[in-house]
Amino acid sequence: MLDKLAEHYRAIIEGLGEDANREGLVDTPMRAAKAMQFLCKGYDQDLETIVNGAVFESDTDEMVMVKDIELYSMCEHHMLPFIGRCHIAYLPRGKVLGLSKFARIVDMYARRMQIQENLTKQIAEAVQSVTNARGVGVIVEARHMCMMMRGVEKQNSSMVSSVMLGSMRNDMATRAEFLNLAKGHFGL
Numbered sequence: 001m002l003d004k005l006a007e008h009y010r011a012i013i014e015g016l017g018e019d020a021n022r023e024g025l026v027d028t029p030m031r032a033a034k035a036m037q038f039l040c041k042g043y044d045q046d047l048e049t050i051v052n053g054a055v056f057e058s059d060t061d062e063m064v065m066v067k068d069i070e071l072y073s074m075c076e077h078h079m080l081p082f083i084g085r086c087h088i089a090y091l092p093r094g095k096v097l098g099l100s101k102f103a104r105i106v107d108m109y110a111r112r113m114q115i116q117e118n119l120t121k122q123i124a125e126a127v128q129s130v131t132n133a134r135g136v137g138v139i140v141e142a143r144h145m146c147m148m149m150r151g152v153e154k155q156n157s158s159m160v161s162s163v164m165l166g167s168m169r170n171d172m173a174t175r176a177e178f179l180n181l182a183k184g185h186f187g188l
Helices: 002-015 028-039 047-051 099-110 116-131 172-182
Strands: 055-057 064-075 081-091 095-097 135-144 159-166
Touching: 002 028, 047 099, 047 116, 064 099, 064 116, 064 135, 064 172, 081 099, 081 116, 081 172, 095 099, 095 116, 099 116, 116 135, 116 159, 135 172
Parallel strands: none
Antiparallel strands: 055 095, 064 081, 081 135, 135 159
16 A cells, blocks of 8 residues: 555656656655655544543543643645644543543544544544543644645634533533633633
């Protein structure tokens, strides 16, 4: 598969009018193929393996929040990166998730060709699925190279998306608590 990807990158380089045999480009198709394979490694991962049983009994029923999880993803429309960070909060119902698993869940979904809105929803649904929480809230803020490097070329733009599930969506006080804890991080 790697060799096939490299062949495609070679064709792109040549299609752009470059000499793929030029010294600086001769190894670029393979390097680009390896980079893309790494950037899209989320396709080879699944939630059960990522979580690896790290869900623990707990009598905690107050909000748990993990802030500023950095993420790197690929816009599915232009195959250009978007870079950002994520806040995740949940209201446990007898079980808590191991701390590092939040970052692993974010990475698994971010390392796929995506749109930010779907990424935010996938993260929220995954946390809900593995914890059976009473509520889950996710906020993602990202800067999209497809908007910064091409098209409208707006360098200071960012996109904020959120998904609220369960009591995070239905209970306004709980929702407000989550948004207040996130305040200052995403310009809210």
